[in-house]
Amino acid sequence: MSRIPDTQMTPEGPAFEGRLLDRVDEPVVDQGAPFDIRTLVSRRRLLGLFAVGAGTATLAACAPTGTAATASPSATALSAPSPSTSTTAPAVALPAGEIPQETAGPYPGDGSNGADILERSGVVRSDLRSSLDGGATAAGVPMTLDLTILDMANGDVPLAGAAVYVWHCDAEGRYSMYSSGIQNETYLRGVQVVGADGVVSFTSIFPACYDGRWPHIHFEVYPNADAITDAANAIATSQVALPAATCDVVYADAAYTSSASNLSRVSLESDNVFGDDGGVLELATTTGDNATGWTVALTVRVDTTTTAAAGAMPGGR
Secondary structure: OOOOOOOEEEOOEEEEOOEEOOOOOOOHHHOOHHHHHHHHHHHHHHHHHHHHHHOOOOOOOOOOOOOEEEOOOOOOOOOOOOHHHOOOOOOOOOOOOOOOOOOOOOOOOEOOOOOEOOOOOOOEOOEOOEOHHHOOEOOOOEEEEEEEEEEHHHOOEEOOOOEEEEEOOOOOOOOOOOOOOOOOOOOOEEEEEOOOOOEEEEEEEOOOOOOOOOOEEEEEEEOOHHHHHOHHHOOEEEEEEOOHHHHHHHOOOOOOOOHHHHHOOOOOOOOOOHHHOOOOOOEOEEEEEOOOEEEEEEEEEEOOOOOOOOOOOOOOO
16 A cells, blocks of 8 residues: 655644645645645756756757657657756747647536546646546557647747646547546546646557547646646647547557547548648647557647637537
8 A cells, every 4th residue: 555645743734845735634645736736846846956956967858769650840859958948949940830729628627617637636647547546547559748838928938837737538539527437537637747848748548539520639738836726727728639640550459449430531621620720730740659659749839928718619529
């Protein structure tokens, strides 16, 4: 069994790693998502200070290995700056504009349409494949999702400290917390905090293509860790479009029973989200294969001076 972390009694009340508990009558593991994120951010800062003091740590971004299945004008290889140069715009061929604001769809799980995972402890995680609290694990072709979040209003520096919430359907086209049979599951949903290199990375499975939509991944960007408990605080809501060539390969896997036929009846141009421009700023690049997994990458420029205005929710699925 996992040991519950010990708290320390202070004159102001019980604390963990110097932070007062939000819920004084609950153990550390049940303090909720905002406390989890503050703990994560504090540990990152501590590690960064230690590395600078020791003079031994450097950061380097490694391009994923393998043959690229597709290329996109919306994303390119990115070299991650070190913490000491994080205020300098990265050397990267940037997308042509801000990430388009898109619908969160009918299954956001952010409290705006019923179910809310963002209040729950444990939602801050990089591996999305299992439900919180030991529930089911989603099966499918492995996928790593790398999003590089840049502050467009400030010279495209990494938007360090922002929180990114990601969610998508499983290999059968179902959404946890909503779809029949998995309403009590929370897999394929999670939050990461943007580091000094601008990147958030998630381990997941490749999503299915369900009838009427191009294969996609949803995400919301929040200004900071404390803001995720209210969906109205999101400064960007958008979707990642998955490349056709990669989808063709993935959907040959037996786990994706109807995705190939669903994909044959839709295109980026006919999709009710990406159809305006063919998803040019949202189309990811991919490398990998079905056996070892795929890396899906997208550079996301966020204009922090504008008000986020996601489009209306498309009707049905």
